[in-house]
Amino acid sequence: MTVLEQGKITIHSENIFPIIKKSLYTNHEIFLRELISNAVDAISKLKMASLSGELNGDIGEPEINIHLDQGKKQISVSDNGIGMTAEEIKKYINQVAFSSAEDFIKKYQNQENQLIGHFGLGFYSCFMVAEKVEIDTLSYKEGSQAVHWSCDGSPEFQLEESDRKTRGTTITVTLLDEEKEYAEQQRIRQLVKTYCDFMPVPIKLDGETINRQRAIWKESPQDLTDEDYLEFYRYLYPYQEEPLLWVHLNTDYPFLLSGILYFPKLKPDVDVSRGHIKLFCNQVFVSDNCEEIIPEFLLPLRGVIDSPDIPLNVSRSALTANRTVRQIANYIAKKIGDRLKSLYEDNPKKYIQSWEDLGTFVKYGALRDEKFKKQVEDLIIFRTTADLGDNTPQVEVQSESGDAWQDATPTTNATDDNGYYYTTLKDYLERNKEKHENRVFYCTDPSTQSTYVDLYKKQGMEVLFMDSFIDNNYFIPFLEQEYSNLQFTRVDAELDDTLVDNDQSGEIVDPQTNKTRNEVVKELFESAIDNSKVNVKPQAIKGDDPNNAPPAMVLLPEAMRRMQEMTALIQQQSMQFPEEHVLVVNTAHPLIQNIVKLNQGGIIQSSTGESSSSELAKMMCRHVYDLALMAQKAFDAEGMQQFIERSNQVLTRLTK
Numbered sequence: 001m002t003v004l005e006q007g008k009i010t011i012h013s014e015n016i017f018p019i020i021k022k023s024l025y026t027n028h029e030i031f032l033r034e035l036i037s038n039a040v041d042a043i044s045k046l047k048m049a050s051l052s053g054e055l056n057g058d059i060g061e062p063e064i065n066i067h068l069d070q071g072k073k074q075i076s077v078s079d080n081g082i083g084m085t086a087e088e089i090k091k092y093i094n095q096v097a098f099s100s101a102e103d104f105i106k107k108y109q110n111q112e113n114q115l116i117g118h119f120g121l122g123f124y125s126c127f128m129v130a131e132k133v134e135i136d137t138l139s140y141k142e143g144s145q146a147v148h149w150s151c152d153g154s155p156e157f158q159l160e161e162s163d164r165k166t167r168g169t170t171i172t173v174t175l176l177d178e179e180k181e182y183a184e185q186q187r188i189r190q191l192v193k194t195y196c197d198f199m200p201v202p203i204k205l206d207g208e209t210i211n212r213q214r215a216i217w218k219e220s221p222q223d224l225t226d227e228d229y230l231e232f233y234r235y236l237y238p239y240q241e242e243p244l245l246w247v248h249l250n251t252d253y254p255f256l257l258s259g260i261l262y263f264p265k266l267k268p269d270v271d272v273s274r275g276h277i278k279l280f281c282n283q284v285f286v287s288d289n290c291e292e293i294i295p296e297f298l299l300p301l302r303g304v305i306d307s308p309d310i311p312l313n314v315s316r317s318a319l320t321a322n323r324t325v326r327q328i329a330n331y332i333a334k335k336i337g338d339r340l341k342s343l344y345e346d347n348p349k350k351y352i353q354s355w356e357d358l359g360t361f362v363k364y365g366a367l368r369d370e371k372f373k374k375q376v377e378d379l380i381i382f383r384t385t386a387d388l389g390d391n392t393p394q395v396e397v398q399s400e401s402g403d404a405w406q407d408a409t410p411t412t413n414a415t416d417d418n419g420y421y422y423t424t425l426k427d428y429l430e431r432n433k434e435k436h437e438n439r440v441f442y443c444t445d446p447s448t449q450s451t452y453v454d455l456y457k458k459q460g461m462e463v464l465f466m467d468s469f470i471d472n473n474y475f476i477p478f479l480e481q482e483y484s485n486l487q488f489t490r491v492d493a494e495l496d497d498t499l500v501d502n503d504q505s506g507e508i509v510d511p512q513t514n515k516t517r518n519e520v521v522k523e524l525f526e527s528a529i530d531n532s533k534v535n536v537k538p539q540a541i542k543g544d545d546p547n548n549a550p551p552a553m554v555l556l557p558e559a560m561r562r563m564q565e566m567t568a569l570i571q572q573q574s575m576q577f578p579e580e581h582v583l584v585v586n587t588a589h590p591l592i593q594n595i596v597k598l599n600q601g602g603i604i605q606s607s608t609g610e611s612s613s614s615e616l617a618k619m620m621c622r623h624v625y626d627l628a629l630m631a632q633k634a635f636d637a638e639g640m641q642q643f644i645e646r647s648n649q650v651l652t653r654l655t656k
């Protein structure tokens with residue numbers, strides 16, 4: 001065979017190969033991605049040459065073939081692309097590839113672990129695993145001579161004529177002993193699946209096509225059905241619940257980016273601090289860890305983003321600071337906001353049904369990102385006690401263009417699957433401005449606060465359910481900060497004036513001492529409970545039927561409770577029920593009035609000197625208090641025991 005050239009690769013460092021091997025130590029497998037990318041490029045170039053008329057005749061079906069030979073420790077990648085002439089090998093392999101290799105290594109020698117993609121390592125990356133590399137190639141150019149290049153890892157190379165007859169290139173890598181795994185079927189199949197699954201050319205391993213090829217994010221949304229999107233999601237995330245909705249991204253200015261992002265159902269056990277979005281560069285998989293590119297609050301999303309404009313050979317910290325990356329992050333956040341808006345406008349029912357999963361994400365985004373907050377603030381909804389069946393509030397939503405405002409009034413006020421209505425904060429405030437301007441009554445736990453919610457409801461007052469973790473600990477304080485005169489009061493914090501009948505407070509009920517009902521009740525309960533930390537507050541709760549309101553309620557003043565919650569949160573403990581609390585005794589309730597009478601009507605003296613009816617009255621006071629605590633679920637073991645014992649005593653006495 002004719003030796004065309006023998007020589008030294010023009011690089012400045014004599015020992016570049018050991019450096020390649022050592023410095024790129026962590027991620028050897030990417031050599032295959034690089035070889036296959038080059039093969040795909042060679043095939044695209046051939047197609048372009050054919051389209052431009054530079055090449056006559058049929059170019060055939062493009063394909064890439066991988067062949068493994070474990071005995072010879074070899075892997076070869078063949079394409080039927082453009083091929084190379086001897087001149088091109090000299091230029092692109094001997095000069096260009098290796099000088100860029102040297103540059104790359106000089107620059108990144110010490111930060112290889114931080115690089116997001118090791119991208120553009122190119123051809124020479126196969127020296128990470130190779131004992132010897134051979135190129136056998138025939139150019140598409142008419143009259144070309146096939147050539148064979150080989151290099152054993154030293155800077156020496158050999159270029160000779162080859163008897164190859166078919167157009168295209170075969171790269172054969174003879175593997176180092178410690179890299180033998182790359183001659184194994186399973187390993188290669190897995191690598192092709194990971195990196196090359198969506199490359200647009202069939203990749204065959206021993207004749208069998210092993211990559212999917214279709215990358216639906218590159219297709220036009222008009223050509224795709226819901227089923228296409230769902231099928232793609234199932235393919236990416238098998239055995240997962242169906243996603244709630246998705247966004248198809250596609251832009252070519254000021255950067256090229258395409259992709260599909262899905263909103264998954266957020267299970268409480270999903271680790272939202274870890275990203276699940278896969279990053280691609282021209283359909284080549286780069287990483288499934290793109291925390292530096294996706295805004296943090298979007299990390300729970302799943303899917304694919306593909307952009308050749310994301311710099312992949314910079315350190316992760318440089319990536320975060322990169323201008324294009326920041327623009328991309330903003331673009332993605334904006335598109336997500338737009339998608340939420342359009343769902344809210346077009347399908348409020350689905351929006352509400354998805355809210356349980358979307359809500360935390362949207363609120364977190366609003367907390368984290370000022371621009372996103374502006375986009376979604378009118379889309380944040382809360383379950384309400386109000387029946388919104390008949391009125392349709394106006395909802396204003398920023399339009400696509402981002403500046404004008406348009407009406408986005410849902411045609412009906414949709415409910416969730418349980419028939420509950422939802423409202424925006426703005427609408428809530430508007431509906432209730434006459435009754436309690438700038439005040440929001442909320443409930444954080446529908447089961448333990450049901451007595452209170454019921455009371456509000458019966459009085460025609462609207463309560464919002466803000467019962468997710470983020471609501472209570474972050475979102476309410478955030479909203480109060482955002483709207484400085486807005487005040488949130490939990491239903492069990494105090495009784496709003498509208499719920500209390502102050503006229504009854506002064507009524508004299510004990511002619512002997514001239515004491516008012518409130519004074520008598522306060523004294524009686526204080527002495528019965530005998531705990532200075534419990535602040536007894538007699539109040540007549542309004543209502544058509546006094547039996548509708550409870551005889552007593554435990555209140556936890558808002559500021560005090562929040563402080564304790566905050567402390568518990570910081571100490572990562574669950575909040576203890578506060579020893580200091582208010583006991584509202586409902587003086588309008590017949591039970592309380594009866595207890596007062598029972599206390600005053602004592603005739604028989606007991607052994608303790610107290611009349612037995614007043615003793616019973618006090619027991620009942622404690623009982624009423626316990627029932628109020630119970631409604632707050634604030635019973636410890638000892639409290640429960642006392643309660644049961646006393647219940648039995650009271651019942652025994654009453655049946656005497």
Ligand SMILES: Nc1ncnc2c1ncn2[C@@H]1O[C@H](COP(=O)(O)OP(=O)(O)OP(=O)(O)O)[C@@H](O)[C@H]1O
Nearest residue numbers: 038039042083084092093097120121122123124169
């Ligand atoms: N299979 C192939 N068929 C034809 N030409 C090839 C093939 N592989 C490599 N080449 C040529 O060798 C050149 C150098 O390849 P290398 O992979 O080092 O860099 P690159 O592909 O240009 O860029 P990148 O750094 O992004 O990989 C290519 O630009 C191409 O001209």
